[in-house]
Amino acid sequence: MQLIRRSAGRRLRAFGAVLITTLGLTAAVAATPATAAANACLTGTLVFDHLDAEAGTSKPLRTQVARNANWELWGRTGSGTATRLAAGITGASDGRFTACHTASLAEAYVRFRSSSTSMWRVVKAANNTTDYTFDSARRTNVSGTHDLGTVKVPSTLQRAWKVVDTLNVLYWKRANPSSSCWTARQSDGRCDQITFVWDPKVADGGYWDYPNTNYVFLGNTMPDSKHLILHEAGHWLQWQLYGRAFPVVDGCNPHYIEKHSSESCAWTEGFADAVAAYALGDYRYVYDDGSSYSFENDASTPGWDDGDTVQGRVGSSLLDLWAADGPDGGNWNRTIALMTRDFSQDFREYFTEDRPAAGLSTAGAAERILAGHTIRY
CATH class of the missing domain: 2.60.40.10 (Immunoglobulins)
Structure with missing residues (x-):
């Protein structure tokens, strides 16, 4: 098993790698409300x-x-x-x-x-x-x-x-109606907790430490980017959706949004990219220095490699499948439910095997979305 160290990269920069009543959470922190008995x-x-x-x-x-x-x-x-x-x-x-x-x-x-x-x-x-x-x-x-x-x-x-506040955005969109936990794999009172390690004295970070601590490590300035926070949380979420399992990833060091890596790397990194953009309602990745990279791409986009070994092609395909005018009903809920039941080693397996089994389309608009991002099965 491998150590997944993901750092938020840019084009031609390597990627290193609740509540109580309001959030529907139970049994977390006992609160003493303001009542007539409070003095x-x-x-x-x-x-x-x-x-x-x-x-x-x-x-x-x-x-x-x-x-x-x-x-x-x-x-x-x-x-x-x-x-x-x-x-x-x-x-x-x-x-x-x-x-x-x-x-x-x-x-x-x-x-x-x-x-x-x-x-x-x-x-x-x-x-x-x-x-x-x-x-x-x-x-x-x-x-x-x-x-x-x-x-x-x-x-x-x-x-x-800022990390604590940003994780609300992902929790609110987690698409788990069955419990207050992150996924339907767990029941109330037995939820897994996501841990971020942030040390202002450490510059290195931007990775999910799998399979060791399973913590997310962030360097000093990395919390400045909500996308970076949610990208790393996206790796942890995929692991949770798969019942604490994760695809065997190879060819991922280094990896870039627009360049070839491997099918497994493009799937896991593309999913994490899509998690961040979906949660924040945009179509880009933002680095902690404030620069950003758009996921807009087609066959004519300069500098982009083609196919499902490119994480940007996979991530943008997912975002378009989940889009308000997309074929999956305007959100990612059915994909989240699918991933809770079925393990996909790569995007090909997700699209060609697990989507049909879950009643999600692989033809028509869905097929055109992938083709528009140079992925054809």
């Missing part, structure tokens, strides 16, 4: 700044709310040591938190964690799997509701919370 509450909105690679190479600084991020209420009723009193997640649309306890508190503060329930997390290292944390301002003699206003993630930690 001490800290409220506010969690936000973070981030460099926006999707906006171009200038990477403008944006501020946005941190959605579905874990928080904990810490406090003490007397002169003793502060303890954890309640936990929950920030709002799925507004980043709001309401952290309450049933008694007045001599001191209280909110601790924020770089994770979302028990479904995904960002940790410090493979051998130090603790979340990044920081605390809000402390309040004394807390009785009733105290509004902390806007609480901002420290600038040194903002990339960890």
Whole structure:
């Protein structure tokens, strides 16, 4: 079995390789809601700044709310040591938190964690799997509701919370109606958690560490690109869809969007490319420096090799099959269901064997889509 090290490349650059009620998640973090019985509450909105690679190479600084991020209420009723009193997640649309306890508190503060329930997390290292944390301002003699206003993630930690926030986008589109888990392979209370390792002192990264830790490793600036985050999550998702199995990949070091690699490499990398673009609703790959590469291609596109050993041909074919005007019903849901049942070693097997078995078309519009991207079976 091989180590899958995927780094986000560009043209002629090698690729190295929830919640609770709002997200339909169960049994993750027990939250203490604001009720008439609550005598001490800290409220506010969690936000973070981030460099926006999707906006171009200038990477403008944006501020946005941190959605579905874990928080904990810490406090003490007397002169003793502060303890954890309640936990929950920030709002799925507004980043709001309401952290309450049933008694007045001599001191209280909110601790924020770089994770979302028990479904995904960002940790410090493979051998130090603790979340990044920081605390809000402390309040004394807390009785009733105290509004902390806007609480901002420290600038040194903002990339960890960008990963946490970005993974919401994939979770919301995971197309698993049967449980709150990432795929229908698992049931509530027994979900697998995706782990990202981000170390601001390490430049190397951009790979899913299969079959070792199965963690995603990101270097310092890599979280600036949502596409990069979701591409690596896409490898993990394919592994989950296949019941913790993965195609045997060869000829993948290096690999490029528009160049030949191998059938297995083009399938797994093309799927990960398509996951990121589909989740974000576009048709490109964006690198952490803000440059991007379009998946628009046909037989006349300069510099592109032909066929299903080219990851860009595979990825764009998938995106067109899943498109609003495509033959699969306007989304990827039937492909996700198919992959949960059937293992495909490469794109040929997915298209010629598993799609027909699942009642998905391989003729007409579907066949024309592949031909338009130089893939013919």
